[in-house]
Amino acid sequence: MNFITLLLLLLIGLSGGLIVGAGLVAFLTVLGIVPRLTQITKTKHYIYSYQYAIIFGSVFWTWMGLHEVHLHLPWKLTVVHGLFSGIFIGLLAAALTEVLNVLPILAKRIFVQDKILWLLMAMVLGKVIGSLFHWIFFAPY
Numbered sequence: 001m002n003f004i005t006l007l008l009l010l011l012i013g014l015s016g017g018l019i020v021g022a023g024l025v026a027f028l029t030v031l032g033i034v035p036r037l038t039q040i041t042k043t044k045h046y047i048y049s050y051q052y053a054i055i056f057g058s059v060f061w062t063w064m065g066l067h068e069v070h071l072h073l074p075w076k077l078t079v080v081h082g083l084f085s086g087i088f089i090g091l092l093a094a095a096l097t098e099v100l101n102v103l104p105i106l107a108k109r110i111f112v113q114d115k116i117l118w119l120l121m122a123m124v125l126g127k128v129i130g131s132l133f134h135w136i137f138f139a140p141y
Helices: 003-031 033-041 044-066 075-100 102-109 113-137
Strands: none
Touching (some): 003 044, 003 075, 033 044, 102 113
16 A cells, blocks of 8 residues: 555544544533433542543443454353443433433323333333343354
8 A cells, every 4th residue: 555545544544533432422421421320329529430431441442342352251251241231331321311301202102101111111121132032042152
């Protein structure tokens, strides 16, 4: 490859990374995940720890993805990693639904305002059953 091609690839890669990073920061800022998490858990004195954890996690897992590192962990550690990943995704989804008030709007639109708990449980059970089905039948071992 010549110098111009390398420079163009560098520019495209850097631009893409900046766009994705700015999108993630905007998403987390608009949702107010860190302040809301500290408010719910009553751990406002750990707000900087939450912020550093998000930054460290983003940088670390980006590095792991770029270098195609494969972790060959025992199944017990994989379960723990999956549990923490699920907790993170659950908190992110809960923050999104809380900020946007999705459940009350959805319940009103499908005429089940008095059955909102059933709607929530159906969503949770659907996610759990779908995930288990995927892990049991389609996950590579």
